[in-house]
Amino acid sequence: MWRYSLRRLAGAIPTLFIVMTAAFFMMRLAPGGPFDRDRMLTPEIEANIRKAYNLDEPLVVQYGIYLSKLFRGDLGPSFKYQDYTVVELIGNGFPVSFRIGITAIVLALIVGGAFGILAALRQNSLIDHAVMAVAMIGITVPNFVMAPLMALIIGVWLRLLPAGGYGGGSLRNLILPTIALALPQVAYVARLTRASMIEVLRSNYIRTARAKGLPGRLVVGRHALRAAFLPVVSYLGPAIAGIITGSVVIETIFGIPGIGRYFVQGALNRDYTLVMGVVIFYGSLIIMLNLLVDLAYGLLDPKIRYD
């Protein structure tokens, strides 16, 4: 397993390099620059600033400078948020995004899994139809509709929870954004669990287990669940990607100081260094998480061996 992991990580380096290089050059193809604003800079001032950031060098040289700094762990200063380095911005924002994201995934697994199992065990019952209908809504209603709606009903009308803001990380402020972020994933997980559970329950070894006279709780809990969760685990990769892109919307709507919004804002502001930092950071993160998902797969499925 270690050898497999190392091999996977080594394989990730070229992938990351390609992603990084493509991002660097594509971003520079976009018209406009970080210092364009309503009131334009005089040519002298602009030249002076561009020089300080090495933006007057040929693009390839700039990329070389960027890479050499990167190896020293320096992602450069943000062009837009001048009081911060990119490392500071990611360092401040990531714990916030991570906390909401990981809670949303756990929530999706627990709630979605439970609903999925329930629906599968009571297939074609009222509960099944209700769960699947709700899941369908969860999948089809986008984040940017659901989140403001939740803020309006729970935050403004009922005043049960804050309608937004981070509140220094207080739990009350995180409930709505986390739920909003988890909802589509809950729905997916419920549908996936239900479908695979139904399939597993019809398989021969389950029939054997029942024939042996095992109680239903054990049949489901010990034998069916493990197999039924396999597709859910493999869905974790896309789910994480979904959570990351979802955080762009959720963080903006709820005013959460995570890094999701840097994704879009950074690109619109032509904050070259910030965009690169976020691309490299998320790129590495997704590669790592996909590896973890694959390893988790091995834990659940005895047919898979890593050698």
Next chain:
Amino acid sequence: MAHSAIRRVARVLAAAVILAGPIGKLTPAAAEKVLRIANMAEPESLDPHKTSTVPESNILRNLFEGLMVLDPSGNVAVGVAESFSISEDGLTYTFRLRGRAKWSNGEPVTAGDFVYSLRRIEDPKTRSQYAEVLYPIKNAQEVNTGKAALTELGVAAPDARTVEITLKAPTPYFLQLLTHTSSLPVNEKTVARFGEEWLKPGNMVSNGAYMLDDVKPNSHIRIVKNPNYWDAAKVTIDAVLFDPSEDSAAVLKRYRAGEFDILRDLPNDQLGWLRQNMPKELHIAPYAGVYFYAFNTTKPPFNDKRVRLALNMAINREILVERISAAGELPAYGFVPDGTANYTPRRVPWRTMSQSEREAAAQKLMSESGYGPNKPLQFQLSYNTSENHKRIAIALAAMWKKVNVSVELVNTEFKVHLNNMRVGNFQMGREGWIVDYNDAQGYLFLLQTSTKQQNFSRFSNPEYDRLMDEASFTADARKRAALLEQAEGILLEDLPVMPIYFYVSKSLVSTKVRGWQDNPLNAHYVRDLSLAD
């Protein structure tokens, strides 16, 4: 086995959630009066010499105090200076500092601090993006472009309480200019000691009514009362929390949930609802800016003045501001808004005509230029991504149909749009201009030949340039105003632009907040406000 594997995974996940746990709390002390402001953007910097936009100045004018400030109604008033005098030729400004003015660390604010600060913003090493606004100071441009030494800048400190600023030319709006963030003083010792880190809470020393307490990027900026401020006895609000959220619809919900006291911007589509339901809190007031379209006057079809005039006459600005933008903007029949200091704005001569008369005149002009039902005028109208810009462009395109115009709308994101306008890659393009100081020159300079790239229309009229130049050397306020008014007259005759409306500021201010007065620069000092219980 299956159970234990799932349990193991669950345990890891649970641990992760807990590890990522709370990072701190922001609960104000019981009796503390905290003003919560939705400031609409994360500041680019808290260094007054490195930034320029509205969200920063909302914060900075509370942290730092310049020689001059704005009073609650937006008029220039003395700040750190207790008095000032202007030499007869209008070139030398002498300021006497308040004896009680102190930095937040208790040290006195001295004339040397202002000398240091003005040199710092013009120092090319500071890389200030806004150094240009202070170019009226003698040798500022030379210093900023590395052609003169820092010591040659026209600022001196004859004694600890006297600041003397020498100008290149009489600049009647210079006192206005001194209220801008670029003229705010910073503390030399702190900057020297901490370098870039001087902006962090704990390091920053400031001389305004407030001082920096806590900063978290994209989360909040908290400032607290500065006990060493010279007028601290009159400051009643203990702390201010600035929130940077940009989504105005989301921020409005949070206001309605009681999470904010002041909102600095509002979503246009909610204004109808707000007028009905929160009339006492809604503040809509003229704002020092103009929304217009620039014609590219170097290329056909807009090198033809008749076409520019026809398009200007054919649109119904009243309907546009009432039905489309609908925030209470004022239709613009000129380029400089009413309420501009020491100035009587000019308006287009055809303002007195009825809309149908204007349309008939426009049709005639169009046929003179060779356009008609069989040969409609075709062009591209460019604007940057925004629901409001789009609605306006669509409405205007519809209005122009009557005069045989067929418009293709081109929508790009802000930076692309700006770049296209700058290099002249457009036919007609949207522009908006909000001035940094309340003076007519702040609008009219846009169309001077010497403004180069920022003159998007590429307008070049020798008489206009001459009047503008002469105005910049005229110390007498009334004579200068007459020159600027003449220049605006030429502008409205030649129409290299199509003024559409004058901006309004849109704010929500809780009824708990006292002392708020709407003003043309939408500038508000928290020290002038108070909070009712």
